[in-house]
């Protein structure tokens with residue numbers, strides 16, 4: 001096409017929108033800014049191919065995009081404005097980094113001609129994002145858009161997936177360039193080396209107490225199924241890494257629980273007892289390794305580590321067998337392998353028994369036994385439910401007492417970002433409009449990004465948000481009571497009326513104060529067809545599912 005002056009080509013704004021289409025983007029999550037009007041205009045032309053989700057806060061937009069990336073394995077895309085917008089978005093880049101989620105964040109940039117004057121909203125994104133992004137680039141020439149955008153998408157999914165930031169300078173978006181679109185580079189997945197599987201099977205043949213730990217990102221349904229088939233057929237107990245429930249059927253007799261922050265002591269003990277760890281897809285990071293205490297760093301415990309990024313293997317722990325491979329390619333390669341006669345039936349049962357013991361609901365003071373209520377909820381949840389979680393002590397209740405079954409998904413911030421749960425639920429509901437989405441969030445996290453419920457209504461998404469209200473930043477209060485018993489400092493909260501809050505958006509609100517109220521409240525919330533809040537009034541004394549405040553003070557000697 002030619003412009004009014006007769007020049008050929010497309011504007012930078014149009015090329016950017018077309019590059020998103022060429023690289024498979026179906027949704028973009030954005031807060032608009034005058035720094036990218038031309039891209040917004042390009043998206044107008046692509047409105048039948050890309051859903052532009054208008055958000056209320058850049059952190060919310062990036063969390064929605066990250067949830068989209070976690071669910072689909074393709075980069076979630078967020079677009080924010082320069083300076084303040086980019087600063088708000090930074091938390092989502094950190095989530096995508098620590099969670100290894102493919103993400104592309106586009107940031108409007110000042111005109112190149114004003115660089116280094118500290119002009120209005122100027123930030124050097126290469127320096128600003130470099131410690132938390134996998135790659136940061138800036139596009140200053142419209143003709144480079146197809147190449148750099150395609151590379152951004154490629155980098156986000158390659159090796160260990162992660163966030164890529166692309167700054168798009170302002171005047172470049174108006175320039176014309178006659179260049180063709182470029183789509184993703186097709187690359188065959190990295191397969192395990194020929195000797196990898198025989199050596200793994202040989203090690204398994206000598207083992208007596210194997211334990212698998214599944215983690216990481218970009219698992220396909222086929223890969224998950226193949227991995228599960230191999231582990232179950234060989235009778236291997238399976239733990240998941242921090243907030244990676246959903247990689248393995250939690251209802252299976254082989255499920256051992258999650259090795260994360262606040263992992264069950266029974267599972268931690270079993271992981272120590274194990275004589276062969278199969279760490280597949282996960283980093284051996286701080287949560288999984290229980291603060292780098294679970295395994296020695298020098299390699300005394302045999303570990304098989306399968307990871308798509310070679311640099312992650314041996315990064316902290318020396319392992320006996322390192323395999324650089326795409327997780328799905330590895331799963332398909334190992335699927336049919338069998339040890340001659342697994343001799344660890346009793347071990348597997350003991351690991352499972354430890355999980356089952358901890359999932360038994362204890363008795364709690366008062367009319368609400370949240371453990372029992374969650375188990376009743378689990379029984380009525382749709383088979384395709386997507387769970388999202390925020391960060392906080394409330395999250396240990398569903399983790400301990402519920403199970404994510406095959407066909408369900410679980411999205412949680414492994415970097416512990418509060419404010420993730422609600423926008424992740426909205427991003428998930430927009431990505432998969434037909435599926436039931438249930439979010440768990442505390443009263444603290446709910447007010448960090450709860451305003452994104454406006455986005456849910458604007459785009460017709462109907463997640464169900466379970467707000468566990470204890471009137472405080474309970475996690476920090478727990479640490480406080482352990483360290484400085486009785487000296488409550490900065491952790492109490494005053495909350496809004498959550499029912500009126502959701503009703504003010506046009507949604508459905510419920511309050512739950514007793515065990516038997518949760519399931520009917522959930523049913524009414526589902527039937528409403530609208531985004532809903534179920535406020536669960538938690539006994540503030542019950543600061544964890546294992547201890548009351550009085551227990552913590554007693555243990556601290558107060």
Ligand SMILES: Cc1ncc(C[n+]2csc(CCOP(=O)(O)OP(=O)(O)O)c2C)c(N)n1
Nearest residue numbers: 392393394418442443444445472473474475
């Ligand atoms: C963005 C962010 N800010 C602060 C923290 C530190 N932090 C961790 S848990 C927590 C309290 C969470 O409170 P709430 O959401 O009410 O859940 P609760 O622990 O009470 O169940 C805080 C402040 C964090 N993890 N993330």
Ligand SMILES: [Mg+2]
Nearest residue numbers: 442443472474
């Ligand atoms: Mg709280």
